[in-house]
Amino acid sequence: MEDQYTEPEEQPEDIQDEDEQEGAVELYSKWPIRLFSLFFSPIFGGILLMINLRKVGYKQAGTRVLLFSIAYTFATAILLGGMGITGGIIPIVFNxxxxxxxxxxxxxxxxxxxxxxxxxxxxxxxxxxxxxxSIFMAMYYSGTLPPEIIKVLNKK
Structure with missing residues (x-):
């Protein structure tokens, strides 16, 4: 009797990749969180991190991160506003x-x-x-933009 040996069939590469990818999820990386915090505000970076945390099941941690980013942004605004700093490099450094x-x-x-x-x-x-x-347009139509910006916008 002839021994019949058959090699086990290899899984196609795309199926192997799916098995390996089951543990990994799509998340915003560290750099977008930093850059959104820098160019917009830490609230936006906190929202991105909160989305990540909720996606993997850390709902309470996501809420804590969002609350931290809101508190940090408002504390920074109050501190810098109280010191009379409204522009320049210092608010960017805090962000x-x-x-x-x-x-x-x-x-x-x-x-x-x-x-x-x-x-x-x-x-x-x-x-x-x-x-x-939207915030800019609301400030423009309500007349709360700084006079320098209104002068520039009205020049044609």
Whole structure:
């Protein structure tokens, strides 16, 4: 009798990749969180991190991160406003510090490994720009923009 040996069939590569990818999810990485905090405010970076945390099941941690980012933004605004600092490099430095806290403390605390796929930020960027444009238009039509900006906008 002839021994019939058949090699086990290999799984196609795309099926193997799916099995390996089951543990990984798409998350916003550290850099978008830092950059949204820097260019918009730590609230936007906190929202991105909250989305990540909720996506993996840390709902309470997501809420805490969002509350931290809101409190940090308002505390910074009150502190700098009380000191009469409304522009320049100092508010940018405070925004960057908020982003670093979000990405280097909170992000590393809940995502110590790099077992995720980076999520595209285009949708979040569109929402952030829409929010800022809406705030700008509300300030423009209510007359609360600084006079220097109104002069520039009225020049044609």
């Amino acid at each position: 960057l510090m908020g982003g670093v806290i979000l990405s280097d403390y909170y992000y590393k605390k809940y995502f110590p490994d790099d077992d995720y796929y980076p999520r595209p930020v285009w949708g979040a960027l569109a929402v952030a720009l829409l929010v800022y444009f």
